[in-house]
């Protein structure tokens with residue numbers, strides 16, 4: 001990370017919850033029957049927190065703004081973030097609310113999730129100390145549809161950050177209610193990097209083809225970074241479209257948080273002023289490594305830089321590649 005007068009490289013605003021992941025089910029649950037899971041992990045959940053944790057463990061200075069309860073799951077979230085080096089002092093702990101939780105059920109490569117939003121559904125623009133945004137160089141917001149209190153104010157949040165001189169990024173994430181009701185044309189003019197996956201992009205634009213969806217959205221935002229799972233990613237920036245295949249690390253455990261890890265790898269290099277193609281490659285690298293351990297953060301528990309991970313796991317960049 002380059003030296004800067006800012007306290008933080010990135011302030012992440014978003015939802016907070018734990019993930020309880022039940023792996024190796026011999027079938028998906030059916031009404032009236034009990035089944036065993038072969039493995040279980042309690043990990044940090046939520047797109048925003050996984051991104052913050054991984055970005056911090058790659059060496060960026062990261063602070064988080066969000067809302068939890070004063071319960072044990074809230075403490076799990078705080079402990080995990082702080083262990084990864086994320087500054088948690090702007091996180092609101094409300095004793096009248098319950099920290100959100102997602103239960104993930106994995107069977108034969110398929111995944112079902114149930115989320116209780118809890119405190120994240122009560123998070124609003126009034127919970128954000130706007131004057132403190134200028135302590136960072138970059139603002140990231142995640143999970144639009146999980147935070148109704150933020151929806152009418154998101155364009156304004158990004159606009160305020162831009163006026164303070166920050167760069168901005170947005171990962172909308174899925175809509176569990178399948179309504180996909182978002183006025184993205186009002187938000188994206190204040191966003192520098194938009195991080196949807198293919199399904200999310202198709203749903204919000206309601207276009208017939210991926211090409212039409214990409215064309216529509218890339219006209220609104222300087223960098224579109226589109227995630228394509230095991231097929232890698234596409235970026236569109238300054239009229240240039242770059243497709244890059246995924247890296248494959250071999251031992252796939254689950255793809256939970258691969259998208260957030262992609263964002264972390266991409267943003268780390270963006271903050272180092274790397275070319276977009278390099279940001280994209282490191283996004284793909286972080287996404288692929290994330291799939292090698294349960295949940296979104298456990299693949300990055302060693303205090304290693306992303307460059308070290310890239311070199312050791314994929315010999316990237318290889319000899320002669322710059």
Ligand SMILES: Nc1ncnc2c1ncn2[C@@H]1O[C@H](COP(=O)(O)OP(=O)(O)OP(=O)(O)O)[C@@H](O)[C@H]1O
Pocket residue numbers: 047173196197226227228229230231232233245246247248249252255256257258259260261262283284285286287288291
């Ligand atoms: N099975 C995989 N093998 C290799 N790389 C993968 C795999 N799955 C994901 N990735 C990498 O991670 C990136 C992001 O993953 P994905 O496309 O699943 O994001 P997402 O749908 O936003 O995920 P999330 O569920 O975390 O929100 C991909 O662009 C790819 O580079």
Ligand SMILES: [Mg+2]
Pocket residue numbers: 171173174197259260
């Ligand atoms: Mg995603």
